[in-house]
Amino acid sequence: MGQSKVSNPAPSRKTAQALDFKSATLYAIRVVLHEADSGSLLDALAQRMKDAGAFFENEPVVVDASRIEEVVDWPALVDALRKHSLHPVGVVAEGAQLEAAVAAGLPAVELGGAPVRPPASPTPEQEVPPAAVTPEKPAGSVESSPAAGASEAASDAGQTKREVSDVPAAPAPGPAPAAMVINRPLRSGQRVYARNTDLIVVGVVSRGAEVIADGNIHVYGPLRGKAMAGARGDTSARIFTTQLDPELVAIAGVYRVIETGLEDRLQNRAAIVRLEGESLQIEALGN
Amino acid sequence: MARIVVVTSGKGGVGKTTTSASFSAGLAMKGHKTVVIDFDVGLRNLDLIMGCERRVVYDFVNVIQGEASLNQALIRDKQLENLFILPASQTRDKDALTKEGVEKVLNDLADMGFEYIVCDSPAGIETGALMASYFADDALVVTNPEVSSVRDSDRILGILSAKSRRAEKGEEPIKEYLLLTRYSPKRVADGEMLSLKDIEDILRIKLIGVIPESESVLQASNQGVPVIHLRDTDVSAAYHDVIARYLGEERPLRFTEYEKPGLFKRLFGGK
Numbered sequence: 428m429g430q431s432k433v434s435n436p437a438p439s440r441k442t443a444q445a446l447d448f449k450s451a452t453l454y455a456i457r458v459v460l461h462e463a464d465s466g467s468l469l470d471a472l473a474q475r476m477k478d479a480g481a482f483f484e485n486e487p488v489v490v491d492a493s494r495i496e497e498v499v500d501w502p503a504l505v506d507a508l509r510k511h512s513l514h515p516v517g518v519v520a521e522g523a524q525l526e527a528a529v530a531a532g533l534p535a536v537e538l539g540g541a542p543v544r545p546p547a548s549p550t551p552e553q554e555v556p557p558a559a560v561t562p563e564k565p566a567g568s569v570e571s572s573p574a575a576g577a578s579e580a581a582s583d584a585g586q587t588k589r590e591v592s593d594v595p596a597a598p599a600p601g602p603a604p605a606a607m608v609i610n611r612p613l614r615s616g617q618r619v620y621a622r623n624t625d626l627i628v629v630g631v632v633s634r635g636a637e638v639i640a641d642g643n644i645h646v647y648g649p650l651r652g653k654a655m656a657g658a659r660g661d662t663s664a665r666i667f668t669t670q671l672d673p674e675l676v677a678i679a680g681v682y683r684v685i686e687t688g689l690e691d692r693l694q695n696r697a698a699i700v701r702l703e704g705e706s707l708q709i710e711a712l713g714n
Numbered sequence: 715m716a717r718i719v720v721v722t723s724g725k726g727g728v729g730k731t732t733t734s735a736s737f738s739a740g741l742a743m744k745g746h747k748t749v750v751i752d753f754d755v756g757l758r759n760l761d762l763i764m765g766c767e768r769r770v771v772y773d774f775v776n777v778i779q780g781e782a783s784l785n786q787a788l789i790r791d792k793q794l795e796n797l798f799i800l801p802a803s804q805t806r807d808k809d810a811l812t813k814e815g816v817e818k819v820l821n822d823l824a825d826m827g828f829e830y831i832v833c834d835s836p837a838g839i840e841t842g843a844l845m846a847s848y849f850a851d852d853a854l855v856v857t858n859p860e861v862s863s864v865r866d867s868d869r870i871l872g873i874l875s876a877k878s879r880r881a882e883k884g885e886e887p888i889k890e891y892l893l894l895t896r897y898s899p900k901r902v903a904d905g906e907m908l909s910l911k912d913i914e915d916i917l918r919i920k921l922i923g924v925i926p927e928s929e930s931v932l933q934a935s936n937q938g939v940p941v942i943h944l945r946d947t948d949v950s951a952a953y954h955d956v957i958a959r960y961l962g963e964e965r966p967l968r969f970t971e972y973e974k975p976g977l978f979k980r981l982f983g984g985k
Contacts, residue, residue: 611887612918614872615865631918633868651916 455487455516457538458508463497469507476511484512489536492520492528499524501531606642613638613652620658634674643667649695655682657702666700671709678702716824718831720850722874724866726837728858729895732931734834735763736942736950737854740957742797743942746829749788751819752802753846754836755811761801765792765938775803778815784822793943798828811845820849839873849879852889852960854922858896859907864916867892871919891922893956898927899972910970923956925949926969 460468476483488508492499508515517536518528525535606625613619613628615635620626626640629647636652638644643665644656650668657664657679664678672695675684681702688694689709697712721734731754738750751774752760761767766789772782777800784800791797800819803810823831835846847853853874857867874888875881881888894913901907914921928949934941942953948969955965 611875612871614875615868617872617876633872633916635865635868636872649915 453487453516455489456483456513457489457491457519458513459491460495460499463495463499465500465503468499468504472507472511476513486513487516488513489538490515490518490520490528490533491538492518492524495524498527501528501533505531505533607640612648615652640664646670653677654700656700662702664702667698667712669697670695671698671700676700676707676709678707681705681707683707716820716828716831717852718820718833718850719852719854720833720835720847721854721856722835722843722847722870723837723856723863724839724843724870725858725863728856728863729925729931730837730856731759731763731834732935732941733854733856733893733895733925733953734760734832735940736953737956737960738830738832739791739794739797739940739942740953741830741832741960742791742794744957744961745796747796747827748830748832749798749800749823749828750832750834751800751846752834753811753842754834755802755806755842756804757836758802758804760834761789761799762938763935764799764940766799766801767938770801773801773803774819775806775810777819778810778812784819784826793939809841811841813845813848816845817849839869843870844873844877847874847878847888850874850888851880852891854891854893855917855919856893856895857913857917859894859898859902859909859913861908864908864913867917871917890919891960892917892919893923893925894921895925896927897924897970899970901927903972910967921967922959923952924967924970925952925956 458472462468490504490508505515515533518525518533519536519538520528529535604624606627607619607621609619609626609628610630612630613632613636615633618637619628619639621640621642621644623641625642625645626638627645627647628638631648632638632646632650632652632654634651637655638646638650638652639655639658641657641659641661641664644654644667646654646666646668648668649670649672650666651672651674653675654666654668654673655675655677656666660679662679666676666678671689671693673685675682677683678700679702693709693711698709699712700707700709702708719737721730721737723730731752734750734752738748741748750760750764752758753774754760755775758770758773761770769789772787774787776782777784777787788798788800791799820831833846833850836842847870855867855870857863871890874890878888880886892914894910897910898907902909910921910924926948928947930944930947930949931941934944934949941947941949944950952969955968958965
C-alpha cells in the first residue's frame with residue numbers, strides 16, 4: 428500500500444516543497460460482479476463479509492463490472508461496500524456501465540497487465556492473476572479438471588487480492604529485481620505474490636495457501652497449496668520444490684488441478700514443473 | 715513480566731475451554747499466579763467449566779467499558795487461591811472488545827502481579843478470536859485428529875504469524891505449541907483418525923502434548939471442575955505433562971500408542 432512520504436519542513440532551502448509526487452502500487456480486493464441485480468449483489472456481499480469479514484475490513488476495493496451488460500445500481504452498491512468497511516477506490520467497466528459508475532463517484536481504473544477477458548472465459552482466471560488462464564490441453568497423465576478449478580475459484584474468489592497498478596507490465600530493462608524470499612511457513616488462507624520477480628519460500632506451503640510469482644517459484648519444503656509461476660504470462664517460468672504435493676500448479680496461466688495426488692514417482696518428490704507448448708510437464712529431480 | 719498465552723483452534727468444539735481451564739489450573743497448582751480470561755463474548759462457557767457461574771457479577775466487557783473495576787470482576791477459583799477467572803459477558807455484542815480496551819485490561823493484570831494470563835479464544839476468525847490472540851506471547855493451538863480441525867489450525871497459525879502484535883511490531887514471533895486433544899489411539903490404528911505423525915507433518919510446530927479422548931472430560935465439565943483435578947485419569951495426567959513441558963521440563967509422550975485389550979478386558983468389557 429502506498430504511503431506518502433512526508434518531507435521535513437526545511438524553510439531555509441529554496442527547494443522545499445509542501446508535497447511530493449511518488450509512484451505507488453496498491454493491493455486491493457477485486458470484486459467481480461456476475462449480475463446487476465442490486466438485491467442479489469447486496470445479499471452476496473453480506474454473506475461473503477459474514478463468512479470472512481475481518482479479513483477484508485478496511486481493504487481498498489476495485490469493482491469489476493466488465494462482464495455484465497445491464498447497468499448496476501452503483502450508489503446502492505458503493506454505499507453497501509462502505510457499510511461493510513470496504514473502501515471502493517475504482518471501477519473496471521465500459522460504456523454506459525462505466526459512465527454510471529463514474530457518476531456515482533468511482534474513478535475508472537485499469538487492472539495491471541491483465542487484459543480483461545470476455546465473459547465466456549473460464550472462471551479460474553479469478554484465481555490466478557493477472558495473466559489469462561487457460562486449462563491445460565487434456566494430455567498429461569495427471570487428472571485435469573477445469574470444473575473443479577472453477578468451483579474452487581468461486582469459493583476462494585472473495586479472498587483474491589489483486590495488484591492494481593497504473594503501470595502496464597513491460598519488459599524491464601536493466602537488472603532484474605531481487606527474488607522475494609519468505610522465511611516462514613505459508614498457512615492455509617495466506618497468499619504471497621512476488622511481482623516482477625522470483626519467489627523463494629523456505630518452509631511449507633500448506634493446503635489452502637497460494638504462492639504466485641511473475642517469475643519462478645522455489646519452495647524448499649512441501650508444496651501443498653497452489654503455485655502459479657509466470658503470472659503475467661512468462662512461459663519460461665518454472666516451479667521448483669523439494670516435495671511436490673500441490674492442489675494446483677500453473678505456469679503462464681496454464682494450470683492443472685491435482686485432485687487425487689500425482690503418480691507415485693512424482694508425489695512428494697523433489698520436482699520441477701515447466702511449460703512445454705500448451706501442456707505442463709512435471710519431472711522428478713534427482714533420484 | 716506477565717506471559718500472555720492464547721488457547722486457540724479456529725474450529726469449535728475441539729477442547730479450547732477445557733484446555734484453558736486445565737492449563738490455567740495447572741499453572742496455578744505449580745504456584746504461579748494465573749488468570750484465565752473468557753474471550754467468547756455472548757457465549758460464555760469458561761465459568762461453567764470452572765464451576766463459578768453463580769458468582770459472575772461483573773464481566774470482561776464491564777471492565778473494558780469502565781463499569782466495573784478488575785477487582786470487582788475477577789473471581790477467585792474455588793480450589794486454587796492463586797487462580798482467577800475473568801468471565802465473558804453473555805449479553806454484550808462481540809464488538810465491545812476493542813484493541814485498546816483489551817490491552818489496558820492485560821496491562822492492568824500484569825501490574826497486579828499475574829505471571830500468566832491465559833486467553834480462552836472463541837472459535838472462528840472473528841473479532842473475539844483476533845483480540846484473544848493479538849497480544850499473545852505463546853499460543854496453544856488445540857487440534858483434533860481430523861482434517862477440518864487441522865486445516866483450521868493451520869489457518870489460525872497463519873493469522874498468528876501475520877496479524878498479532880508481535881508480527882506487526884516485527885518482534886520475535888509468538889511461540890506456537892500444538893496440543894492434540896480427543897486423541898484416540900485405537901481409532902488412529904483403525905485408520906479413522908489422522909495420526910500424530912500426519913498432523914505434525916502438516917502443521918510443523920512443536921508438540922506440547924496429546925490429550926486422550928476420554929469420558930472424564932464430560933464428567934468434569936458437568937461437575938464444574940477443570941479435568942486436571944480428576945485424579946488418576948489419563949486426561950489429568952496428560953494435562954500435568956503439558957504444564958511441565960510448557961514450564962521447560964522434558965517428558966516423554968504418553969497415551970499415544972494403542973494397546974490391544976487383553977483377554978480379560980475383552981471378556982469383562984471396560985473401556
